[in-house]
Amino acid sequence: MNDHSRMIAGVILLTIVTIQFGGYFMTKIVRGQVPMTDFQKSFARAGHAHAGVLVILSLVGLLYVDQTSLTGFWLWVARLAIPVAAILMSGGFFASSAGKDRTQPNQFLWILWAGAASLAIGVLTLGIGLLTA
16 A cells, blocks of 8 residues: 555544544434434434445545556545545535524535535546556
């Protein structure tokens, strides 16, 4: 594994502690200790799930990125777009449902869609890079 990918993987692994804290917070939500609407609960679950899955996908992607012949800008897109998507998508779920008694997304829903775009760009770049290596 390339040194850059190894360092990024190390940072990503450290973020798992925040996902664990989110899991603890989710247990408080489902026990009714945190007042939330059904909409907010569903977005909290979705944000937490996306964080976990996309962090794992980020780590898997880093194992493959150095197997491509990508260089420069596209190499960095393949390395970073999926981890950025993990931050943006989960953050988008949380930010767009923030506020007392919210029953629909607020103006921060765009963060979720920016994350979806980052994910698409990242997996397409990595997939094409692997197919053309």
